[in-house]
Amino acid sequence: MNWITKIIKAGEKIKTAIKERASKEDIANSDWTSCCKGPILKKDLEQNLFVCPDCNKHHYISPTQRFDIMFGKGNWNKIESGHPPPDPYEWKDTKKYTDRLRDAKKITGQDNAILSCETKINDIDVVVSAVNFKFIGGSISMAEGENVLTAVDKAIEKKCAYIFISASGGMRMMTNILSLMQMTRMTVGINELRKNNLPYIVIATSPTTGGLTASIASISDVCIGETGATWAFAGRRIVENTEKSQLPENFQTVEWAKEKSGQIDMILDRKDIHPTLGTLLSILLKKNSVITSEQNETAEDSQSLTKVAS
Numbered sequence: 001m002n003w004i005t006k007i008i009k010a011g012e013k014i015k016t017a018i019k020e021r022a023s024k025e026d027i028a029n030s031d032w033t034s035c036c037k038g039p040i041l042k043k044d045l046e047q048n049l050f051v052c053p054d055c056n057k058h059h060y061i062s063p064t065q066r067f068d069i070m071f072g073k074g075n076w077n078k079i080e081s082g083h084p085p086p087d088p089y090e091w092k093d094t095k096k097y098t099d100r101l102r103d104a105k106k107i108t109g110q111d112n113a114i115l116s117c118e119t120k121i122n123d124i125d126v127v128v129s130a131v132n133f134k135f136i137g138g139s140i141s142m143a144e145g146e147n148v149l150t151a152v153d154k155a156i157e158k159k160c161a162y163i164f165i166s167a168s169g170g171m172r173m174m175t176n177i178l179s180l181m182q183m184t185r186m187t188v189g190i191n192e193l194r195k196n197n198l199p200y201i202v203i204a205t206s207p208t209t210g211g212l213t214a215s216i217a218s219i220s221d222v223c224i225g226e227t228g229a230t231w232a233f234a235g236r237r238i239v240e241n242t243e244k245s246q247l248p249e250n251f252q253t254v255e256w257a258k259e260k261s262g263q264i265d266m267i268l269d270r271k272d273i274h275p276t277l278g279t280l281l282s283i284l285l286k287k288n289s290v291i292t293s294e295q296n297e298t299a300e301d302s303q304s305l306t307k308v309a310s
């Protein structure tokens with residue numbers, strides 16, 4: 001075999017390997033995913049709330065999966081919101097924006113990146129919004145801003161707490177300044193909750209980044225970080241290049257933010273989020289107390305939390 005034949009054969013092997021590599025669709029439709037110990041059945045992971053039993057990695061879940069886990073299937077009602085003009089700039093990059101939107105709707109089954117619902121926690125009314133990272137990276141545009149404001153209005157109407165579950169790459173560049181304006185709109189919405197003395201709680205899941213961290217995710221009364229979640233504004237490489245220094249391993253995680261900046265109040269595993277929300281809401285709204293006599297010694301903390309929310 002001369003060297004030309006060898007190169008041709010090697011090329012054919014590479015071609016076959018590329019062809020045989022699973023596509024994103026294949027991975028999504030497969031019964032298997034992977035974690036620290038290699039392949040793991042998705043149904044095994046699901047039984048553990050999509051958290052790896054070996055390394056405690058919290059795998060991504062969609063808003064629908066999260067609502068089903070937290071509140072139970074059929075125990076939450078979707079809040080519909082308006083449909084602003086989707087593509088005022090008629091944006092096109094490698095693909096038309098309208099095509100990206102069509103694909104995102106098909107993949108997620110959502111009209112926009114945010115899913116909001118009315119439900120109860122510990123028998124207390126709440127309005128909850130969650131961002132779907134699979135919808136154009138959980139980016140925020142006019143429809144998402146509209147969804148948040150509709151959910152906030154509902155919380156004010158029901159005189160209940162508002163919970164925002166974040167997972168986003170930031171504002172959506174395809175709608176330019178109109179996306180950036182949503183940071184202000186959402187902040188104004190949260191201020192309306194404040195005027196009505198209603199608690200606002202954020203659950204930062206992975207990844208919470210960009211304009212979302214710079215607006216609605218950072219202005220809560222209580223901010224819960226889901227174990228191991230990314231919490232950042234600019235990307236790690238940008239910060240590294242600016243600082244010209246080695247950053248710590250856990251930089252831009254909720255654990256790091258809790259320790260260094262105080263932006264995160266507590267870190268919780270997925271399974272502990274719902275019961276903790278029940279306790280927090282009982283304290284903040286003075287309803288359906290779940291505080292036992294042994295926990296009365298934490299009354300001082302409760303008073304300070306109530307003060308924070310008022």
Ligand SMILES: [Zn+2]
Pocket residue numbers: 035036037052053054055056057
């Ligand atoms: Zn693992």
